[in-house]
Amino acid sequence: MPNKLSNEKSPYLKQHENNPVDWLPWKKETLEKAKKEKKPIFLSVGYASCHWCHVMAHESFENNETAKIMNEKFINIKVDREERPDLDSIFQKSLGVLTGAQGGWPLSMFLDENAVPFTGGTYFPPKEMHGRPSFTQVLENVSKVYSENREKIIAQVSQLQMVFKEFNRKNAVLKQDLEPYAEKIIQYLDEQNGGFQGAPKFPQFYVFDTIFYFYKKNSNKKFLKPVEKLLNNISSRGIYDQLEGGIARYTVDDKWIVPHFEKMLYDNILYVNLLNHFLQKEKSDYLKNKLKQTINFINTEFVSENTLLGSAYDADSEGVEGKYYTWKYDDIKNILKDKFEIFSKKYLITKEGNFEGSNILTENKDNKLTNSELSIAKEAENTLLMERKKRIKPFFDNKVQTDLNCYWLYSNLYSSLILDDQELYGKTINSINHINKNLKDNVFHCYNKKNEEIDVFLEDYVYYSLLLVTLYEINNDKISLEKCEKKMEEAWRLFFNKENNLLQKNILKSNDLFVQPIDIADNNIPNGNSIYLLICRKLSNITNKKLWSEKIDILGKSFHTFINYNFSQMFSYLKILDICEENITVTLHGKINEKLKNEILTKFMGNISIIYKENDQDSFVVICKSQTCSEKLKDLNQINEYIKNNL
Numbered sequence: 001m002p003n004k005l006s007n008e009k010s011p012y013l014k015q016h017e018n019n020p021v022d023w024l025p026w027k028k029e030t031l032e033k034a035k036k037e038k039k040p041i042f043l044s045v046g047y048a049s050c051h052w053c054h055v056m057a058h059e060s061f062e063n064n065e066t067a068k069i070m071n072e073k074f075i076n077i078k079v080d081r082e083e084r085p086d087l088d089s090i091f092q093k094s095l096g097v098l099t100g101a102q103g104g105w106p107l108s109m110f111l112d113e114n115a116v117p118f119t120g121g122t123y124f125p126p127k128e129m130h131g132r133p134s135f136t137q138v139l140e141n142v143s144k145v146y147s148e149n150r151e152k153i154i155a156q157v158s159q160l161q162m163v164f165k166e167f168n169r170k171n172a173v174l175k176q177d178l179e180p181y182a183e184k185i186i187q188y189l190d191e192q193n194g195g196f197q198g199a200p201k202f203p204q205f206y207v208f209d210t211i212f213y214f215y216k217k218n219s220n221k222k223f224l225k226p227v228e229k230l231l232n233n234i235s236s237r238g239i240y241d242q243l244e245g246g247i248a249r250y251t252v253d254d255k256w257i258v259p260h261f262e263k264m265l266y267d268n269i270l271y272v273n274l275l276n277h278f279l280q281k282e283k284s285d286y287l288k289n290k291l292k293q294t295i296n297f298i299n300t301e302f303v304s305e306n307t308l309l310g311s312a313y314d315a316d317s318e319g320v321e322g323k324y325y326t327w328k329y330d331d332i333k334n335i336l337k338d339k340f341e342i343f344s345k346k347y348l349i350t351k352e353g354n355f356e357g358s359n360i361l362t363e364n365k366d367n368k369l370t371n372s373e374l375s376i377a378k379e380a381e382n383t384l385l386m387e388r389k390k391r392i393k394p395f396f397d398n399k400v401q402t403d404l405n406c407y408w409l410y411s412n413l414y415s416s417l418i419l420d421d422q423e424l425y426g427k428t429i430n431s432i433n434h435i436n437k438n439l440k441d442n443v444f445h446c447y448n449k450k451n452e453e454i455d456v457f458l459e460d461y462v463y464y465s466l467l468l469v470t471l472y473e474i475n476n477d478k479i480s481l482e483k484c485e486k487k488m489e490e491a492w493r494l495f496f497n498k499e500n501n502l503l504q505k506n507i508l509k510s511n512d513l514f515v516q517p518i519d520i521a522d523n524n525i526p527n528g529n530s531i532y533l534l535i536c537r538k539l540s541n542i543t544n545k546k547l548w549s550e551k552i553d554i555l556g557k558s559f560h561t562f563i564n565y566n567f568s569q570m571f572s573y574l575k576i577l578d579i580c581e582e583n584i585t586v587t588l589h590g591k592i593n594e595k596l597k598n599e600i601l602t603k604f605m606g607n608i609s610i611i612y613k614e615n616d617q618d619s620f621v622v623i624c625k626s627q628t629c630s631e632k633l634k635d636l637n638q639i640n641e642y643i644k645n646n647l
Helices: 028-037 051-061 064-073 085-099 135-148 150-155 159-171 179-186 205-218 221-236 265-281 285-301 329-346 371-388 402-418 422-438 458-475 478-495 528-543 546-562 571-582 594-604 636-646
Strands: 041-046 075-080 107-111 117-121 303-305 584-589 609-613 620-625
Touching: 028 075, 041 085, 051 064, 051 135, 051 620, 064 135, 085 107, 085 117, 135 150, 179 205, 179 221, 179 571, 205 221, 205 265, 205 571, 221 265, 221 285, 265 285, 265 402, 265 594, 285 303, 285 402, 329 371, 402 422, 402 458, 402 594, 422 458, 458 478, 458 528, 458 609, 478 528, 478 546, 528 546, 528 571, 528 609, 546 571, 584 594, 594 636, 620 636
Parallel strands: 041 075, 584 609
Antiparallel strands: 041 107, 107 117, 584 620
16 A cells, blocks of 8 residues: 555655555654654655665665564655755754764664654665664664653754664674775885886786775875886886787796796786776876787687687797797897887897897887887887797697686776777677677586586686676676676575685585685685675675675675785785775666766776666766765766765
C-alpha cells in the first residue's frame, strides 16, 4: 500500500511511495504529529539522481524489518533537496556543527520532536562495515538514547554527541592510514637514477603506480618526482629498446643501461599502465611517444595466434646474450653514413661501447636537438631497425596466457583513451572478441597451438573480470557486466579460503601443495586478491548488490591484518584498499553525451567507478565519495571545480 508520498509531485519522493516506511512529506501536519506523539524525527534528504540515495533506499528503506523499526520509533520525513533547498542548506550545516562530518547526500538527520537536529550522518550501511555502524544499530541506539534522555536532548541537543562518538569507537573496524607506507618507501629510492637503490635493478612498476596514486589523490610533489624520474630515465636508457619500443626485464647496473635483454609481456604491461596513469595527470609528449611505440611493438611482435599475445622474448640469439640488440661503433657509422653525426648527438655511442665492446643505445640527455635534427635522427633509427630485422631474432615464447592477455587488453583500452586512438580501440575490441570466444565455456590459464587447456589460476579469473567490467565502464556494455559478475561469483566458489579469509592462488579442490597458496604479495603483476577487491568495489557501486560489499568487508579486514608483514611487496593492496575506502563514483545520467563521457573517462578512469543511468533527460554527471554525492554537474569545468573543492 502506498505511503503518504503518493500524493507528492516530486519525482524523488514518488520513488519512495511504495516503500514499507511510513514516509511523510515535510509539512506542518507532520511536524505537529511528532510533537503530539513525542517521537524523534528521522529526516532523509536526497534527490532523484543521487546514486547513494538509491543504494540506501534499496538496502534499508525497502527492507520490511528496517521499516518496522523506523515506523515504530520515529516520524519519518522524506525531503527532495531540489524541491526544498532551504531545508537542505540548514540541515547540511547542522550536520557539520553537530558531528564535524562533511555533509552530502543522502543526508540522514535525527531531529527532536520540535524538529531541532541533534545528530545525523549521510549514508548508513545495512550492516556494520568499514567502521560505520549499521543503519538498524543507529536507529535502535538513537531511539534508546532519546527515550531515556528526551528532556535533556530537547533542552540541550549536544548531549547525544558524546554518546554517538563512543558508539562509533566501540564499533569501528580497525583501519590504518595507508599513505605513510608510500612515504616510507621513498627513503629507499635512488634519487639520481630513479627506482630503488643498488643493482641489479628492477623497475617494480606496481610500487611506483601506488606512489603516483597518492600524488593524484593529494597533489603532493614528493609523490610525483620519484615516478617522473623513473619513467624518464627508464625510457631514455638501455633497458628500453630505443629502436622498436618495449622494456627489458631488469638491468645489471644501477643506471638502467645494461639490461638482461629478455622482454616479458608482463613487464611491458606494467610499464604501459604506469604511463597511462602518469599521462592522465601530467603532460609529456616524450612519454606519450614512448607509450605509442611500446604498444605498437607489443601488438605487432608479440602476436601468437588470433591477435592474442605470447609471453616473452629470450635474451639470447645465436647463443649470444644481447646480440640482436647491440651495435659495434663502426657498424653504426657504416650503416648510417651521413646521418651518423646527428644520430650520435642523440645517443651515447663510443668505440669502446657500454657492453662487451658493443653499444646499447642510450639517449644523451645533455644534447638538445632541433626539430630538423630530430627528424634526421628518426630516419636513422628506422634505418637501423630495418638492418636489425635482418638478424636472427631471439626465441619467442608463444604460449597464450589468459591473465596477461586480459591485463594487456585492459591496458590498451586505457591507452586508447589517453592517446585518443580509435584504431587502437577497434583492434583491442577485436582481440577481446577472441578472448571471449576462447573463454566461452571455461576459464583456463594457457593453451598451446592445439588449444589444449592447461590449469587455471585466480589471476586468470580476476584479470578477465577486470577486462569485462572495464568494457562496461567505457561503453556501457551490460552484457560484459553480467558476464563479469558470473565470473567473479565463480572465482569466489573456486578460490576462497575460509580459514584465511582470502582467495588462494589455485583451485581449492586441486591444491596438492603442503601449504595453502594464499597470494598476498605482488610478483610479476599485482596479486589476484587485490584485483578481486578492486572489481568488488566497482561491482558494488554499479549494481548496488550486497554480495559485493560483503566481500569487500571480508577481504578488507584480512588485508589490513597482513599489510604490516611485508608491505613493500604489497603496494597493490595499499592502492586498492585506499580506493575502496575513498570510494569515488562518477554516474552519467540521461542521454549519453559521448564527448563528455570520453573526457571523463580520459581524466578519471581507473581509480573510480563509472556508472550509467540512462533516461530521456539531458545529460549530467553526479560524483560521489564515500556515499556522499554532488549536485548535478553538466560540463567538465563544473566537474573539475567540484573535484578541486571536495575531493
